[in-house]
Amino acid sequence: KxxxxxxxxxxxxxxxxxxxxxxxxxxxxxxxxxxxxxxxxxxxxxxxxxxxxxxxxxxxxxxxxxxxxxxxxxxxxxxxxxxxxxxxxxxxxxxxxxxxxxxxxxxxxxxxxxxxxxxxxxxxxxxxxxxxxxxxxxxxxxxxxxxxxxxxxxxxxxxxxxxxxxxxxxxxxxxxxxxxxxxxxxxxxxxxxxxxxxxxxxxxxxxxxxxxxxxxxxxxxxxxxxxxxxxxxxxxxxxxxxxxxxxxxxxxxxxxxxxxxxxxxxxxxxxxAGNPPVVVDETADIEKAAQDIVNGASFDNNLPCIAEKEIIAVDQIADYLISCMKKCGAYLVSDPAVITKLEKLVINTKGTPETSCVGKSAVYLLDKVGITVDDSVKIILIDLPKDHPFVQEELMMPILPLVRVQTVDEAIDLAVEVEHGNRHTAIMHSTNVRKLTKMAKLIQTTIFVKNGPSYAGIGVGGEGYTTFTIAGPTGEGLxxxxxxxxxxxxxxxxxxxxx
Ligand code: NAD
Incomplete structure (x- = not known):
């Protein structure tokens, strides 16, 4: 009873x-x-x-x-x-x-x-x-x-x-x-x-x-x-x-x-909504950061609101980061014609993500713009300026823009800007404790993951409980x-x- x-x-x-x-x-x-x-x-x-x-x-x-x-x-x-x-x-x-x-x-x-x-x-x-x-x-x-x-x-x-x-x-x-x-x-x-x-x-x-x-x-x-x-x-x-x-x-x-x-x-x-930035500075373990970013950004084809949506990298290490990411399953797109095709494919006339492309795999999206790759490709990496819609919009697909900046302080400021005040999730790869603390204080996100993939923030490979309702706007948080x-x-x- x-x-x-x-x-x-x-x-x-x-x-x-x-x-x-x-x-x-x-x-x-x-x-x-x-x-x-x-x-x-x-x-x-x-x-x-x-x-x-x-x-x-x-x-x-x-x-x-x-x-x-x-x-x-x-x-x-x-x-x-x-x-x-x-x-x-x-x-x-x-x-x-x-x-x-x-x-x-x-x-x-x-x-x-x-x-x-x-x-x-x-x-x-x-x-x-x-x-x-x-x-x-x-x-x-x-x-x-x-x-x-x-x-x-x-x-x-x-x-x-x-x-x-x-x-x-x-x-x-x-x-x-x-x-x-x-x-x-x-x-x-x-x-x-x-x-x-x-x-x-x-x-x-x-x-x-x-x-x-x-x-x-x-x-x-x-x-x-x-x-x-x-x-x-x-x-x-x-x-x-x-x-x-x-x-x-x-x-x-x-x-x-x-x-x-x-x-x-x-x-x-x-x-x-979120639009989680991932900052990588010159003190980070770049090989590990590359692997973590590919893993986090490709998790469930980038659908999770906590997944890495744009990389902000200090210029000094940006090329090395890109080369490491390519070894972990990133496909670098540099041809402006292909970038334009991708824009037309995934951004609709209202300037927001095309629903039929949300949550699709990198292999699928590349195929749609005429590029055939095998299953080892997990994300599409593109070096872009900060104002590009791929940086500003929450795409929820494995297209990951990388924006270069000169210093870690500039990276933190830009991360705050592109997070758009959602106060949702941010990620940083750095061994500089002062800069990690600075970013945590300035960005004010509910979840801040340091030196790991974004999903560590919901308890996958990170300590702590999980939630699928992350309430930034009303303040309950996790x-x-x-x-x-x-x-x-x-x-x-x-x-x-x-x-
Ligand atoms: P969505 O806003 O389109 O739909 C969410 C829900 O709201 C659905 O049940 C939908 O039917 C309903 N809905 C939407 N507009 C409505 C309206 N005008 N009237 C009545 N009901 C309405 O979002 P989605 O595409 O299902 O999910 C993706 C979005 O959710 C992303 O922005 C993502 O970041 C966010 N998200 C946030 C969290 C979090 O914990 N913060 C978790 C998952 C997803």
Whole structure:
């Protein structure tokens, strides 16, 4: 029996009756399923219990998928009210369940392959790493630390408490990674979540939500803690944002949607765009910097918002850096005619990246401009002036411009300029501690990686937890369960102070 069921034993028979009747009526009204909590909580996971969703069931109704946004939100609200009475132990088990169902090898491979195929962006091998790390390294309930103050006047606790129903908008670039990460973080903080996936990632997003729901059901969780709609769309996202039962909005995406959630008048977390510069100065280990930059900038075909998007190199070492990068899988384009062809291919008439080229491989992009290379080519490297759109725009494809400057101070200033105040991510290769510190202070990014590939900043080969919702604009930074909770104070007067 989970805490939700157990909690009833301390209530009067009347309270129990009222709770049961309300739950039953709401469930009938909204077509939701109310868990009877009779499934054993935290039953030891066995591989033979592997949860799956058949091809034909992927986008059908049920398992957290609703026909309308109103139904989805109402079901999540009922689930959250029931969830409030589950014990922390049960919460932990539900979070563990989300990790487990993702990490079943068949599921991990399926969501990673579908994510790449459906969106036409990124690559399967790197999505495997991203989905795995979202399941393994997103913090759980241990993040919710309690503060206590005691004195002559008694004892005060400040605790992290749920918001209620959270509306989470997810990007096409990390469709399942964000659902896994947000589900763990938001449920750990005691919330239910309504997802609004990117329409271009519908099937894989619905599959992930169904896998989570089926797993949670086996663990006796209240039904519909993680929900969505059958047909994600801008209209449905707008309906979710406006729904009075949605208490908090979390947007992981570009500047448009971040601005929109911040204008709703609700508590909003905005995880927006980046344009991460990587600075390389004359004191860096150039061979290592070259390898790290190629690895970071080619990760998932440069889709991650944290990936290196432009190199700013001190002129003294720029040629050597280029020659080292060529040995690690960079293809140098110097012919102005080819550069023009690439511009026409990847920048649209509005001056922004062409969607059909976002997240494509270097091999694919080069092929489109008439250059055939083999799979050892990971990025396209171009020596360019700072005003070029490849430097200024967040391309999200493995085209990496290199801008030369005379000094490291000039490099830092230019990095701040091309990061455009996003305060998202920056990378620097240097052994000069003073200059590393100077850049960290001036650029003010949420993530600053020193002497490593950008992905070290989300815990791939770097210390620390992971998140796929990096909230620079609203200041939560590397979101974790705390970010999805309210700080509430419980004051016991004149007692419980034992000092
Ligand atoms: P996007 O802004 O096009 O879409 C993001 C989400 O917002 C999608 O679900 C989309 O359907 C929705 N959306 C967009 N405009 C909307 C509107 N007008 N009304 C209602 N819903 C709307 O972004 P994308 O292409 O999916 O993702 C790439 C962008 O996201 C990049 O800019 C990248 O840097 C950013 N990103 C940021 C983070 C972070 O943690 N900061 C993580 C991943 C991606």
């Amino acid at each position: 989970c805490g939700w069921e157990r909690s009833k034993s301390s209530e009067s028979p009347n309270d129990i009756m009222v709770t049961d009747i309300v739950a039953k009526l709401l469930a009938e009204k909204h077509g939701g399923r109310v868990s009877d909590c009779s499934a054993p909580v935290g039953c030891p996971y066995k591989a033979s219990d592997a949860i799956t969703v058949a091809e034909g069931e992927m986008t059908t109704l049920g398992d957290g998928v609703f026909a309308s946004m109103d139904e989805a939100v109402n079901a999540a609200e009922l689930a959250q009210r029931q969830y409030q009475f589950c014990s922390m132990q049960a919460r932990q088990q539900f979070i563990d369940g989300i990790r487990e169902v993702t990490l079943v090898q068949d599921n991990l491979e399926r969501i990673s392959r579908m994510g790449a195929e459906q969106t036409g962006m990124g690559n399967y091998e790197h999505k495997l790493i991203k989905n795995r790390i979202a399941a393994e390294k997103t913090p759980g309930i241990e993040d919710l630390t309690t503060e206590a103050q005691s004195g002559d006047n008694g004892l005060t606790l400040v605790e992290y408490s749920a918001f209620g129903v959270i509306g989470a908008i997810t990007p096409t670039t990390n469709p399942t990674e964000t659902i896994i990460c947000n589900s763990i973080g938001m449920l750990a903080a005691g919330n239910a979540v309504v997802f609004s996936p990117h329409p271009r990632a519908t099937e894989v997003s619905l599959l992930m939500i169904k896998l989570i729901n089926r797993k949670l059901a086996t663990l006796g969780a209240p039904a519909n803690l993680v929900v969505t709609v059958q047909t994600p769309s801008i209209d449905n996202t707008n309906a979710m944002m406006a729904h009075p039962k949605v208490r908090m909005l979390v947007a992981t995406g570009g500047p448009g949607i971040v601005k929109t959630v911040m204008s709703t008048g609700k508590k909003a977390i905005g995880a927006g 979101t974790s369960p705390k970010s999805f909770a309210r700080r509430r104070k419980c004051v016991m007067v004149e007692a419980l102070n034992v000092r």
